[in-house]
Amino acid sequence: MPADAQPARRYIKDFGPSERFGGVFSIANAQLGRTRNGDPFLKCLLGDRTGTLPARKWSVSEEQFRRLPTDGFVYAEGATQPYQGELQLIVDTIEPTEPGPAELPDLLPSTDRDPDEMFAEVRALLESLAHPAMAALARAYLADEMLMSQFRLAPAAKIMHHAYLGGLLEHTLTLMQGADRLLPLYPRLNRDLVLMGLFLHDLGKTRELIYDRSFAYSDRGELVGHIVEGALMLQDKAKQAMAAEGVRLPPGLLSVLQHIVLSHHGRAEYGAARLPATPEAIFVAMLDELDAKTFIALNAARPPEAPAFDLGGNFTERQWALQNVRLYRPDPLA
CATH class of the missing domain: 1.10.472 (Cyclin A; domain 1)
Incomplete structure (x- = not known):
């Protein structure tokens, strides 16, 4: 992307609900899913040095998916969306990219x-x-x-x-x-x-x-x-x-x-x-x-830097590494 087309870097930890985002991110666990109607969609994790968020692109062809790295870096634009008490990224545009040395410290935690x-x-x-x-x-x-x-x-x-x-x-x-x-x-x-x-x-x-x-x-x-x-x-x-x-x-x-x-x-x-x-x-x-x-x-239920906004809901998304349980967030003694 041309330099003048890229928004100033905002880190994932600073993202709020219902706002636009754009920039270079790490991508992990990229998969091609299917909607109930059988249409392909992209699901992945987008991240930077401050954290990761689940991302979805609801309109994607198999050819577009094959162009993306399973694990690597992409330029992505879209909007944030609250979902079941969590924040997720709804992607409009996503392209593979190779960040320069100056960008890597912003991308690797x-x-x-x-x-x-x-x-x-x-x-x-x-x-x-x-x-x-x-x-x-x-x-x-x-x-x-x-x-x-x-x-x-x-x-x-x-x-x-x-x-x-x-x-x-x-x-x-x-x-x-x-x-x-x-x-x-x-x-x-x-x-x-x-x-x-x-x-x-x-x-x-x-x-x-x-x-x-x-x-x-x-x-x-x-x-x-x-x-x-x-x-x-x-x-x-x-x-x-x-x-x-x-x-x-x-x-x-x-x-x-x-x-x-x-x-x-x-x-x-x-x-x-x-x-x-x-x-x-x-x-x-x-x-x-x-x-x-x-x-x-702890990272799912009580992250070290709590967001400045409340998305509602006392439970996290399901944590597949913890037998797919949804964790209860509140500490009743805090």
Whole structure:
């Protein structure tokens, strides 16, 4: 679009009901739906660094749909519309586009927390591991500068939870800190196994996801996935730790750590390669689910920046990541 045809940038968090919008947005989960009459329509998520909103374009041909990226960037114009207590975007015009470097910071969400401070806290927890073999394994990971750089930058997911730059680091730190506070209540759990398992559980996402422009899955992410990737990475790092420091892992340790990584999604239908079968694996899987689902619930029902307008309604749209439930918004004690 010509520069003089584009409205000044307004962020999604500032959108109100029944107003016009226009600009460059990220697009995610683009799908071709069908109306009750069988006519095709576009449904997707449009976003910028402040959030995402569901979008619909009621008149679209299959040829127009094929021109759009499933995940990428588009120029879109239309109007906002209140719907069941939520805001949605009704799109009039949408075209694929390639934003310039100056536009990307406005389009990709990132953590509000300081990555250097978060990484320092993760490092401190790893340096507190008691067993010499576990400490050597942690050092092998921390010495991998490229991997740790990716760990600090990557999102934790494409769209589900902590889906922003630095989200993987933030999610991992929250889990490790939470575990460190809970472990004294369960003294028979092995602290080293839990903390290392939490550090490792999602590291494969550094290779599963692409996050230099938009958030999408790499070819390896589609074919292998972060769960198996994390287990393979652990095998390599164990060899590196042994070669660098001459430390052998105790029998069974590598398998137990790999099991934590392979089982941390809890159930086969959620992507787990194995069901959790050690006390530490169960603990890790439940903590991971707690943080992910609580994050999704709070962002849907009580977003960090509440809109300046009231669309009415005490319930959110259905949250498919939470078994399609509509969440009750009000806090009766607030």
